[in-house]
Amino acid sequence: MTMSKTNVTVPLPYILFNGVRHAKDPIHLISKTLNVYDTSTYHLKVARSKRMLTQDPEIINHVLQKNHKNYVKSSIVTDVLSKYAGKGLLTTNGDYWLKQRRLIQPGFHKHKIDELLTDMNAVILSMLDDISAKIANGQSQIDALDEMTRMTLKIVSKALFSSDITDEQINILKDGVQSLQEITLKEVQSPMLSGWRKLSGYQRRSEAHLHQIYELVSTYIRERRADPDPPSDLMSMLLDARYEGTDEGMTDQQILDEILIIFVAGFETTTNALTFCLYLLSQDAAVLQKLKQEVSQIKLSDNPSVREVMGMRYVTQVISESMRLFPPAWFIDRVALDDDEINGETVAKGEIIALYTYGLHRSPDYWSEPDRFDPDRFSAENKHKITANTFLPFGKGPRLCIGAQFAQMEMNLVLYHFIKRFDFKLVEPYQLELDTKITIRPKHGMPMILTPLA
Numbered sequence: 001m002t003m004s005k006t007n008v009t010v011p012l013p014y015i016l017f018n019g020v021r022h023a024k025d026p027i028h029l030i031s032k033t034l035n036v037y038d039t040s041t042y043h044l045k046v047a048r049s050k051r052m053l054t055q056d057p058e059i060i061n062h063v064l065q066k067n068h069k070n071y072v073k074s075s076i077v078t079d080v081l082s083k084y085a086g087k088g089l090l091t092t093n094g095d096y097w098l099k100q101r102r103l104i105q106p107g108f109h110k111h112k113i114d115e116l117l118t119d120m121n122a123v124i125l126s127m128l129d130d131i132s133a134k135i136a137n138g139q140s141q142i143d144a145l146d147e148m149t150r151m152t153l154k155i156v157s158k159a160l161f162s163s164d165i166t167d168e169q170i171n172i173l174k175d176g177v178q179s180l181q182e183i184t185l186k187e188v189q190s191p192m193l194s195g196w197r198k199l200s201g202y203q204r205r206s207e208a209h210l211h212q213i214y215e216l217v218s219t220y221i222r223e224r225r226a227d228p229d230p231p232s233d234l235m236s237m238l239l240d241a242r243y244e245g246t247d248e249g250m251t252d253q254q255i256l257d258e259i260l261i262i263f264v265a266g267f268e269t270t271t272n273a274l275t276f277c278l279y280l281l282s283q284d285a286a287v288l289q290k291l292k293q294e295v296s297q298i299k300l301s302d303n304p305s306v307r308e309v310m311g312m313r314y315v316t317q318v319i320s321e322s323m324r325l326f327p328p329a330w331f332i333d334r335v336a337l338d339d340d341e342i343n344g345e346t347v348a349k350g351e352i353i354a355l356y357t358y359g360l361h362r363s364p365d366y367w368s369e370p371d372r373f374d375p376d377r378f379s380a381e382n383k384h385k386i387t388a389n390t391f392l393p394f395g396k397g398p399r400l401c402i403g404a405q406f407a408q409m410e411m412n413l414v415l416y417h418f419i420k421r422f423d424f425k426l427v428e429p430y431q432l433e434l435d436t437k438i439t440i441r442p443k444h445g446m447p448m449i450l451t452p453l454a
């Protein structure tokens with residue numbers, strides 16, 4: 001392992017020059033900068049604002065866990081993203097965040113997830129039936145990204161509202177969440193163009209998408225408040241939850257915000273992880289064969305348990321390895337409340353910090369042949385060799401993804417059923433390019449030819 005340099009400051013002209021050249025590919029620019037300056041952490045000064053980027057696992061652990069009290073979500077998330085996605089778990093800090101996290105956490109407890117699995121399983125089977133029907137009707141090609149989007153939206157909607165959403169509603173949710181990512185990034189990257197966005201109608205179009213989501217979710221909340229015999233789902237959990245030591249629950253606005261956040265944080269990340277996973281499998285016959293073998297030996301019941309689903313060892317390894325290579329949350333943001341020092345690296349009060357998961361997951365300091373898809377890294381025999389804090393797809397510390405177990409169950413079940421049901425191959429020629437926003441996803445979808453297995 002190389003000894004990392006500390007306190008490297010990248011000169012502004014370098015960033016300005018390269019930033020313009022690689023504006024559409026920030027991952028390339030960041031990786032190149034780390035390489036050029038031969039460091040795992042660098043600082044930048046843009047006007048009066050200070051920024052730091054790091055893929056050093058000790059620093060990342062310090063920020064997320066050891067001294068987490070000094071590091072909160074930056075205004076990119078708490079002011080800009082929250083303007084569109086609402087003030088929910090992902091976008092708030094301090095006492096309010098803690099109060100909400102304590103209130104909502106029990107809804108994601110293992111036994112609650114267990115209760116959701118039967119419905120989750122049924123949704124997956126019915127979505128795969130839909131794909132089979134498309135193929136039977138002569139559709140030769142499907143877009144795996146699109147199908148996974150529909151799948152994860154249906155799953156999270158069912159878990160939240162116990163109801164099946166329509167295709168029209170799927171489009172509303174999909175467009176709305178994509179709009180809010182885009183508009184947040186535009187506000188952060190080019191605040192000076194906000195007047196132009198208003199004039200050109202861009203702002204109005206994005207807000208109209210979002211308004212449709214607010215309407216949709218508000219209707220669900222109104223209907224549920226009036227339901228004398230409500231089902232047991234995440235929405236009921238949110239409505240019934242009471243703040244510690246009080247008889248007080250959340251207002252409709254708070255519930256709307258939290259639901260929106262669960263959508264924003266929950267469906268696109270899972271979609272992207274599954275799509276990248278299918279891509280990697282389509283490129284590796286040996287791994288796919290091993291996966292098929294495991295899947296063929298397992299017969300899940302119609303109401304699987306968390307234990308059963310997590311027991312699918314190789315399926316879990318394949319998902320982990322896909323998220324190592326393509327972590328949907330490719331960076332995690334924070335801001336320092338006060339000056340700090342971590343192993344000689346100085347952090348200034350107010351410095352905005354990007355914890356660069358994508359680089360960490362591919363660092364040759366911690367992973368041998370880091371770009372190779374090798375699910376055996378996560379096998380029972382090899383797992384213990386992974387250096388601490390070098391694999392963080394769900395983050396770490398008090399703000400660890402609240403939906404991690406939900407997502408893991410969902411991805412395992414989708415992959416298991418998909419592999420059992422179809423042979424698949426990528427439509428070539430295909431060049432994987434990343435669409436790098438708050439999450440990463442394949443820029444040109446994922447065209448595949450599926451052959452149903454008997």
Ligand code: HEM
Nearest residue numbers: 089090265266269270273329393394395399401402403407
């Ligand atoms: C593969 C799928 C997923 C990935 C990679 C992922 C990743 C993450 C990461 C890295 C964080 C931490 C961000 C930070 O520390 O700043 C996070 C937070 C969060 N995630 Fe996930 N997530 C996934 C799925 C889900 C699902 C399915 C849900 C809900 C059903 C969800 C809900 C949330 C929420 C509410 C937070 C904010 C937690 C807090 O700050 O207290 N996520 N997620």
